[in-house]
Amino acid sequence: MNRVLGVSAVVCLLAAGCTSEHAALTVDQAVTLADQQVHLKVAGAPAGKPVDVAAEAVDRDGKKWHSQVTVTADDHGTVDLDTAKPASGSYHDVDGMGLFWSMNPPEGDPDEQSYVPPVENGRPVEHLEISVSRDGKQLASTTLTRQWMSSGVTVRPLTMAKDKLTGMYVAPKTDGAKHPAVLFFGGSEGGLPALSIPSLLASHGYPVLAVAYFHAEGVPTELRNVPIEYFATAARWLGQQPGVDPARVVVMSASFGTEAALLLADHFPALVHGAVLFAPGASATPSFPHPGASAWTYQGRPVGPGPIPVDGVDGPVLAVAGSADAAWDSQQAAELIMLELDDAHDKFPHEAVILPGAGHGVGGAPYLPRGTTINHPIVGPYKFGGTRPSNESAMRQGWAKTLALLASLQR
Incomplete structure (x- = not known):
């Protein structure tokens, strides 16, 4: 259900100075959604010689990020970034999209910083300049545009006063059909989730309701005694929207929020058809950031501490975790959730x-x-762990599995 944007781009520039060296840089899509792979090739480079291929992009704060690799042209003077292994540079293995995720900030530790795209007309957009050079002389360049929100996607705010919810409804362009939809919320950072994930999902045709459940206007200031019924209200609201298949609403969350996602899926199977869980927890934990109470309540009573039941879940479940999670043992939790679904004889894919x-x-x-340490809005610098290449691999596999799960629900 990808909405492919853009056209092929070919730019060829003669290098400056007294040299006849030149090259052509081609890309199959000059304008794409941000989660779509592009294919970069260099032709006409000096045969058998090393060339430098680089990317630059300016972030939301005006900082210029940069990546670069040195690769060797084949006997025909061609470099295919999908198959070329860098001799050196900002990434080290064969990776056609390596220039994109391996960009480094102009100063400071890349592991402690994450690129945030600038906003144009209220929508995040990234412009990357890709260039090819040899011995410091540019041979070719082109600019790529990556968008998080395709044409026709709309965003509607929801308030407690009017909707009994604090959130944003991100809807794709209407097509008269009903589609699977996603109830999305974040983790211990609280507040409204960033709209990058909802915008991309909506660009793929899936309506998304992103909600805040603490640390935002109209909801508790702390993750303390948050009613699971609040999320049920959100799922019910989402299922009533035009273009939404109410029997195919999936809950999606990360970190602390996965506890609420599991509780919602288990207690309200008529409203939620499965879950996507990133870096999940399998047990209900205490309140945050100040322990001493339960994070969640159900029917007015505290939930936990203890394992979250899954025998009521009615739908597919995907859990994505890393073995080097520095925040908590999400690998063990993901494996435990699957074992409990097996024990419950769950009939859906998990x-x-x-x-x-x-x-x-x-x-x-x-x-x-993305850095491996984030600036957590409540507790400050917070180590997530892993490495940039490993985390990128996790993103790719997890995102592909997520889109495949949603596509499997389309009727």
């Missing part, structure tokens, strides 16, 4: 995707530079 070397930040779309 899968744990465990990525060696990946950390806590495994949720979302790939191809974007």
